[in-house]
Amino acid sequence: MKFLAITLIVHAPDPVTGVQKPTYDRFQEVLDNAVLAEALGFDGFGVGERHERPFISSSPPVVLSHVAALTSKIRLFTAVTTLSLLDPVRAFEDYATLDHLSRGRLELIIGKGNGTAQRELFHVTPEDQWERNAESYELFRQLWRNDTVTANPQFRPALHEAEVWPRPLQRPIRVWHGSATSRESVDLAARYGDPLFSANVTNPIEPYAELVRYYRERWVHYGHDPAEAIVGAGTAGYYSTRKSQDAIDAYRPVFEGQLAFQKKLGMTPVFATLEDYIERSSALIGSPQQVIEKVHRYHEQFGHSVLHLHADAGGLTEDQHRGALELFQSDIAPVLRREIPDPPWGSAIGDLAAAPSAPAHHPQPATV
Numbered sequence: 001m002k003f004l005a006i007t008l009i010v011h012a013p014d015p016v017t018g019v020q021k022p023t024y025d026r027f028q029e030v031l032d033n034a035v036l037a038e039a040l041g042f043d044g045f046g047v048g049e050r051h052e053r054p055f056i057s058s059s060p061p062v063v064l065s066h067v068a069a070l071t072s073k074i075r076l077f078t079a080v081t082t083l084s085l086l087d088p089v090r091a092f093e094d095y096a097t098l099d100h101l102s103r104g105r106l107e108l109i110i111g112k113g114n115g116t117a118q119r120e121l122f123h124v125t126p127e128d129q130w131e132r133n134a135e136s137y138e139l140f141r142q143l144w145r146n147d148t149v150t151a152n153p154q155f156r157p158a159l160h161e162a163e164v165w166p167r168p169l170q171r172p173i174r175v176w177h178g179s180a181t182s183r184e185s186v187d188l189a190a191r192y193g194d195p196l197f198s199a200n201v202t203n204p205i206e207p208y209a210e211l212v213r214y215y216r217e218r219w220v221h222y223g224h225d226p227a228e229a230i231v232g233a234g235t236a237g238y239y240s241t242r243k244s245q246d247a248i249d250a251y252r253p254v255f256e257g258q259l260a261f262q263k264k265l266g267m268t269p270v271f272a273t274l275e276d277y278i279e280r281s282s283a284l285i286g287s288p289q290q291v292i293e294k295v296h297r298y299h300e301q302f303g304h305s306v307l308h309l310h311a312d313a314g315g316l317t318e319d320q321h322r323g324a325l326e327l328f329q330s331d332i333a334p335v336l337r338r339e340i341p342d343p344p345w346g347s348a349i350g351d352l353a354a355a356p357s358a359p360a361h362h363p364q365p366a367t368v
Helices: 023-040 060-070 088-101 116-121 129-145 183-192 205-221 244-264 274-280 288-302 318-339
Strands: 002-007 044-047 075-078 106-111 149-151 159-162 175-179 196-198 231-233 238-240 284-286 306-310
Touching: 002 023, 002 318, 023 044, 023 060, 023 318, 044 060, 060 075, 060 088, 088 106, 088 129, 106 129, 129 149, 129 183, 175 183, 175 205, 183 196, 183 205, 196 205, 205 231, 205 288, 231 288, 238 244, 238 288, 238 318, 244 274, 244 284, 274 284, 284 288, 288 318, 306 318
Parallel strands: 002 044, 002 306, 044 075, 075 106, 106 175, 175 196, 196 231, 231 306, 238 284
Antiparallel strands: 149 159
C-alpha cells in the first residue's frame, strides 16, 4: 500500500483556538508539511484546487512547483485538478512545465470540482459541468500524448495541428479520476483505463463503496483486465496515539470545533458526535492497531491500494500532528504495506517514493 499526505489549503480559523493565520504563514505551513511528509517517508504529497472560500488552493501548479524545489523524492499530486473549470490547453502548459521542474514526479487527480461559487466564477452550469470535464480531459489527454492536435471542442476554440509547449517529460503521465458522488467521473475513469480516487470523506462508507463497485463493473465493460483496476481512497481525519483513549480525548476539541464551523456555514453535520464520527466515518482515530483494523475494513469494500491522510494539523498542535504522523510511519504504515498489496503497475513509475533516475542534462521520463 502507498500513502499520500494531501491538503486542500483551507484558510479558516483554527477549530480549537479560533486564531486564523495570515495567508503568508498558511502557505509556509503547507510547504513545511510537504518537506515533513517526504522526511517521514510518505509516497506522495497532494494539493487540492478550489476557487472559493475558505480555500486558498486556487493555483496548485504554483504551490507544487515550490514543493518540487524543496523536495527530491516524494511524488506530487493534484487533488483535484478541476478540469471542468479550466482551459485544457492552459492546464496542459502549466502541468507539462511542472512535470519537468519536478523531474517527472507529477501525477494528476482530475475532477469537475465542487461548489456553486466556483462554478459561477467560471460560468459553468450544473447542466454542462460533466460534459466540460469529459471534453477537457479528452483534449488534455491528446495534448499530453501527441506533438500536434486537431480538435473541434464545444467549450473552447478549435485547434488545427496545434503545437503546445513545452512537451512533457512523462509520456504519458498517470491521471487519476476523483470520485465523490456521481457515476460520470467513475465511468470516465473506467473508459480510459485510468485509476480512481474515492474522496471517501463526507459520508459513511456505503455511497463510496457503491461507486467503487460501479467503477470495477464499467472497467470490465470497457474490456480492461479486472486485476489492473486501481483505487485510492481518502480519510476524513487522522490522529493516533499509543493509547486509544488519549487519541480520543485529544481529538474531541478538534471535532467539536469543526462541528461548530460546519453549523456556522449552515451545513447539517453528517456525524453529530465524535463517537459516531469515529465509528461510521473514514476518520482514523485511536491506537495504531485500531487504525490498521479500520483501514482493513475499508479495504474489504474498496480493494484500494493507495490511502491519503490530511497533511494539515487541522486543530491539533504541531507536536500532536507531527507525533501522530511519526507514529503512522513507525507502527501503522509498515503493517499496511506488508498486508495490503501495492498498486499493480510497473516499477519505473509505480515506485511513488522514488524520483526517476536521470542524467543531469537529458532526463528520461518514467513509463507506464
